[in-house]
Amino acid sequence: MIVVHHLENSRSQRILWLLEELALPYELRLYRRDPETMLAPAALRAVHPLGKSPVISDGERVVAESAVIIEYLLDHYGEGRLRPAPATPAYDDYRYWLHFAEGSVMPYLVMKLVFRKVETGPMPFFVRPIARRIAAEVGRQFIDPNVQQIVAYIDVWLQQHRWFAGEELSAADIQMSFVMEALASQEALCAPYPAVQAYVQAMRARPAYQRALQRGGPLDLQR
Ligand SMILES: N[C@@H](CCC(=O)N[C@@H](CS)C(=O)NCC(=O)O)C(=O)O
Structure with missing residues (x-):
């Protein structure tokens, strides 16, 4: 199961949109920002050392960095959708x-x-x-x-x-x-x-x- 470690009000919104367009099942774990600093909570560092969002896990694999997550999801589950044919x-x-x-x-x-x-x-x-x-x-x-x-x-x-x-x-x-x-x-x-x-x-x-x-x-x- 794909798990999206989703920081509220963040770039992680991209990954949710992608998963919804692909109609893939996923679990969303929500992380709240510190209301004063707006930083991510320390709990995100348990998922990835930098503690930034988006980050996903898919079985044992943890993937960070929006564009990399997007490419990972398209490679594994895209079935040719949402990406033009290479070398065009x-x-x-x-x-x-x-x-x-x-x-x-x-x-x-x-x-x-x-x-x-x-x-x-x-x-x-x-x-x-x-x-x-x-x-x-x-x-x-x-x-x-x-x-x-x-x-x-x-x-x-x-x-x-x-x-x-x-x-x-x-x-x-x-x-x-x-x-x-x-x-x-x-x-x-x-x-x-x-x-x-x-x-x-x-x-x-x-x-x-x-x-x-x-x-x-x-x-x-x-x-
Ligand atoms: N280039 C990274 C940027 C990740 C990033 O900085 N995310 C922000 C959310 S928009 C974050 O986690 N901020 C919380 C913090 O720095 O504590 C990506 O696109 O995934």
Whole structure:
């Protein structure tokens, strides 16, 4: 039996969506974030030393890292679904977006979250003005322009492609889903990009996506 060690409100949502699209049976074990730090509980380290989510177990095998879990599940249970045939243009696009999510977007989104905490979180009063000024400048000069460039780039792609790898939904869409939800949670950022907005609506409309949210709990990426 596939067991998904699911951290609430996290990238693990991708794996639930994939399993629902594939209509595979799975057990969901829910882990709550620490309400103050938002970090995962120590119990996740009993599953994998890094204690991050998603992580799955399948018999004796433990698999971590979203894209690797996706490939593992498709290799073992996909039966050719949700992945274009290898060495085709659609497959090359599939693989690009599968890696783009964690390789090129998530680092900026995590940086944004961390620096926002520096701007708004508690700290000794004598360093506060300097720390906040630095955090704001890093956002303004480095993080925000990169995120804006990425959204514009995705929008151009989605004007020409229904899903990330072409006409058919693929697991690249599932890997990109957390990125798309994180971008969509910033309304002002996405307002000029109708293709991004239409894509997010199409993704959310899929019954399997909704079933995954029902099982795993809601995504609130503004927290
Ligand atoms: N690149 C990894 C990232 C895993 C990751 O950082 N997950 C976050 C959840 S979105 C996490 O477990 N955070 C809790 C913590 O760091 O304590 C993947 O895609 O699986």
